[in-house]
Amino acid sequence: MRQHRTPRLLCTLLLVAAASISVVGAAPPTADKTVTPLGQVIPAPASVQAHGTPYRISTDTRIRVEDSSEVRKVGEYLADILRPSTGYRLPVTPSAHGQGGIQLRLGAKGLGAEGYRLDSGRSGITITAAEPAGLFYGVQTLRQLLPASVEEDSTQPGPWLVAGGTIEDSPRYAYRGVMLDVARHFFTVDQVKRFIDEMALYKVNELHLHLSDDQGWRIAIDSWPQLATYGGSTQVGGGQGGYYTKAQYKEIVRYASSRHLEVVPEIDMPGHTNAALASYPELNCDGVAPPLYTGTDVGFSSLCVSKDVTYDFADDVIRELAAITPGEYIHIGGDEAHSTPHADYLAFMERVQPIVAKYGKTVVGWHQLAGASPAPGALLQYWGLDGTDPAEKEQVAAAAQDGAGVILSPADRTYLDMKYDKDTPLGQDWAGFVEVQRAYDWDPGNYLAGVPGSAVKGVEAPLWSETLVTSADIDYMVFPRLPGVAELGWSPASTHDWDTYKVRLAAQAPRWDALGVGYYKSPQVPWTTE
Incomplete structure (x- = not known):
């Protein structure tokens, strides 16, 4: 039932790869169709602000987590999703050991037990939340911001771009x-x-x-x-x-x-x-x-x-x-x-x-x-x-x-x-x-x-x-x-609208x-x- 879409947009892949020689883990401003807009996810986030350049997951990307078993579990879950399709090692390491990459942090305020904030830009992605559940839900949003082929169980060509900007999100109902x-x-x-x-x-x-x-x-x-x-x-x-x-x-x-x-x-x-x-x-x-x-x-x-x-x-x-x-x-x-x-x-x-x-x-x-x-x-x-x-x-x-x-x-x-x-x-x-x-x-x-x-x-x-x-x-x-x-x-x-929702839903099919x-x-x- 899996459908592989490896050949698409190879020219863009080469351009992004070339750009990464000068800035590791980042991508230049682009209108590339492989970059999913921040708001094109389900469920619709509470607040979306698009700005800056996309982040590119690369061979050098690390998943940096706080020194907590619960946060590390979320990091390992994310790594397990990304490794088969990207082919990258994506080590899960303590956040104190460096900057950049994908960071999972606790300490966010005002978003409740399940809310999260996702910041994406040239130098990396940071997901913050008050509780591990919020980090987990932020990871679900991150998945949907990546190309659908990230869900494949064999190596795909990418590129693995995440649009730049900020999402602040928390649930309407518990x-x-x-x-x-x-x-x-x-x-x-x-x-x-x-x-x-x-x-x-x-x-x-x-x-x-x-x-x-x-x-x-x-x-x-x-x-x-x-x-x-x-x-x-x-x-x-x-x-x-x-x-x-x-x-x-x-x-x-x-x-x-x-x-x-x-x-x-x-x-x-x-x-x-x-x-x-x-x-x-x-x-x-x-x-x-x-x-x-x-x-x-x-x-x-x-x-x-x-x-x-x-x-x-x-x-x-x-x-x-x-x-x-x-x-x-x-x-x-x-x-x-x-x-x-x-x-x-x-x-x-x-x-x-x-x-x-x-x-x-x-x-x-x-x-x-x-x-x-x-x-x-x-x-x-x-x-x-x-x-x-x-x-x-x-x-x-x-x-x-x-x-x-x-x-x-x-x-x-x-x-x-x-x-x-x-x-x-x-x-x-x-x-x-x-x-x-x-x-x-x-x-x-x-x-x-x-x-x-x-x-x-x-x-x-x-x-x-x-x-x-x-x-x-x-x-x-x-x-x-x-x-x-x-x-x-x-x-x-306030986000409820069938006409915009059906477009976001259609994008889930791949x-x-x-x-x-x-x-x-x-x-x-x-x-x-x-």
Whole structure:
């Protein structure tokens, strides 16, 4: 799937190489088309000032880092990206040992925990931030300022020019998520890692893993072992399924953390629980386990709310999951509990939410949790449509006014498993068709009437996997919509403009080609061939 574009603009390469004889690591003023304008990145930066001459990464370039293991990790990450395509050594060295090159520094003020400043000019590039996460996001911007061929895994000719100027950038929202449904179809650790790398390029910082549903249970729980070994043995369509051991889950968490993503595990309750009910008869009110389920219907299963064993089960699962999840959140689902009487739903949530707090985590639930009494500090994930029952929207607004946070995931805007149009070979259409412009052209800040702007904590793009089996399936449904949702989460509202965004989006295509990411070539986007 990789496309090599080595022959282009060789004359320019020779000119730049000649210029470097007099000034190592720099380039003269140029209108070279291989220099990406500072603002042509996704998400759009908060502030861009173009000035000065480009910097040229050369054989002499070093990546200079502060004496900190976290900063060094960001430097090594950058080196690992640049070395294969440039063919340069790019040693990662202490910043005290010289000037110039690419420098990563802590100490920036006024940009928050995830903000960064990138300065580029003749003598080098400096990325400064208050925290390592900010340096990491600055590196993502640097990647996009380099030619797309920098993503190749074999040596390319360059030139490796970075436009001169300054970017100051920080996110609009603290929560910028993507959900991967591993319950309907199971995806391996390596597949999840690949997905994490794709998310990181666009400054996503939350990976919501949908770990349980009617069709499969995907995480080992020591105190209830059959959840994984039996409940995880199948998937939609009857395939063999699978589950993560605790060691494998920890590896996903570790890898996500190395890309400054937090894992948000979800155990959906009290509905969407057939895999658990099939694994343990005592979780059913009649004591009879149903058969495993491989279809795609929803709303037919429920834990037995009146049994004490149900809360022993919930406590054990949340306790074990919290122990291997260093992040802040545990998602308890709560949607489409059509088989749970409303009074039982209220009673269930009243007992389960305190368990999450008991183990030091914050509750996240689908927005139906607003119809109960959300725990203090809980986040409600709104997935309704433009035409959603007004009463549900009012419940969410009331809960938000009472202190609950809101994550916006409107299905007819952000659900990455929705078809693009009637001819899309994958996905579903119950929320309508979601083309690229529709996924981008809305404002989280004023989407839900009655929800205070301060209550909106961010956005999340869910990817349900009823029709998705391979990583290629994931790529096709995720790209090109994910970058738009990521930009809604990161960029200031003032940068929001479809006409300019679609041009920046088109310029991402060669990068996806270099990374081996297959994508939907939407007719709404003026795709580039270079």
